[in-house]
Amino acid sequence: MMVPSDMTGKVALVTGAAAGLGQATAIRLAEVGADVALVDIAEARLEETAQAIRAMGRKALVLPLDLASRDNCRAAVERTVAEFGRLDALCNIAGVMLPGRTTEITDAEWDLTMAVNLEAPFFTIRAAIPHLLEARGAVVNVTSCAAFKGQAYFAAYCATKSGLTNMTKALAMEYSHAPIRFNAVAPGGMMTALTQGMSRLADCDMSLIMRIGSARPELCAIEDVAECVAFLATDAARGYHGACINIDAGVTAG
Numbered sequence: 001m002m003v004p005s006d007m008t009g010k011v012a013l014v015t016g017a018a019a020g021l022g023q024a025t026a027i028r029l030a031e032v033g034a035d036v037a038l039v040d041i042a043e044a045r046l047e048e049t050a051q052a053i054r055a056m057g058r059k060a061l062v063l064p065l066d067l068a069s070r071d072n073c074r075a076a077v078e079r080t081v082a083e084f085g086r087l088d089a090l091c092n093i094a095g096v097m098l099p100g101r102t103t104e105i106t107d108a109e110w111d112l113t114m115a116v117n118l119e120a121p122f123f124t125i126r127a128a129i130p131h132l133l134e135a136r137g138a139v140v141n142v143t144s145c146a147a148f149k150g151q152a153y154f155a156a157y158c159a160t161k162s163g164l165t166n167m168t169k170a171l172a173m174e175y176s177h178a179p180i181r182f183n184a185v186a187p188g189g190m191m192t193a194l195t196q197g198m199s200r201l202a203d204c205d206m207s208l209i210m211r212i213g214s215a216r217p218e219l220c221a222i223e224d225v226a227e228c229v230a231f232l233a234t235d236a237a238r239g240y241h242g243a244c245i246n247i248d249a250g251v252t253a254g
């Protein structure tokens with residue numbers, strides 16, 4: 001079973017921690033003992049996550065930051081280490097999904113998708129590497145089943161998730177002999193605020209996308225995916241390096 005190991009005395013940094021999978025992962029890591037730095041652009045909801053963690057007797061550091069800024073990616077790591085003195089796990093979960101016809105997606109929407117989904121993990125990881133090496137820690141990147149299947153109207157999103165998946169593997173190779181692990185989790189459709197972005201497709205040809213969107217959502221429970229992310233972030237996953245675990249009810253199977 002993929003059960004996260006004890007994180008007592010250890011520190012995790014979780015992005016996207018205000019909602020959905022990021023919130024569930026932050027809470028799960030706190031349940032197994034971690035103090036957690038919480039990063040998200042949505043400050044009010046971030047406080048709710050922090051309160052849940054503090055109610056367990058763990059420490060929570062609220063970092064309301066826009067990860068589309070590279071400076072903020074670096075600041076998230078620096079402020080975490082300044083507060084807690086160490087960093088054992090980095091979970092890159094924040095993401096945006098702005099689907100639409102390729103001829104109608106704006107430059108700003110393309111840029112935001114690249115910045116949050118692909119560039120932010122890179123710049124956060126780069127800042128975190130020295131601390132994770134010191135702590136013999138781990139990185140978990142959340143990608144998507146859209147990394148493996150071409151999905152109509154999702155060109156930007158698919159590009160970022162494929163990029164993040166293979167970036168994870170490249171980092172795993174670069175650090176094959178070092179005390180740090182890099183892994184990814186690729187979920188299928190989970191019922192979160194992110195999937196409400198699908199409403200942007202109201203006048204699109206849904207028959208083109210239902211092929212990938214027709215997974216059984218009850219098999220992609222947020223808690224199940226969070227359990228896997230938390231597992232990979234802990235020493236229990238010591239044998240995992242460069243892996244991408246698909247939790248998508250078979251969407252990418254064929």
Ligand SMILES: NC(=O)c1ccc[n+]([C@@H]2O[C@H](COP(=O)([O-])OP(=O)(O)OC[C@H]3O[C@@H](n4cnc5c(N)ncnc54)[C@H](O)[C@@H]3O)[C@@H](O)[C@H]2O)c1
Pocket residue numbers: 015016017018019020021022039040041042065066067068093094095096097116142143144145186187188189190191192193194195
């Ligand atoms: N929901 C799904 O069906 C699904 C499927 C596959 C992969 N994913 C991935 O899972 C991850 C979590 O998504 P979710 O479903 O929990 O969605 P969500 O919308 O509930 O959570 C995403 C979080 O990212 C935060 N965020 C967005 N832009 C940000 C920015 N610029 N700076 C800081 N934080 C920012 C949001 O405020 C939000 O709290 C994403 O990377 C997403 O691509 C989701």
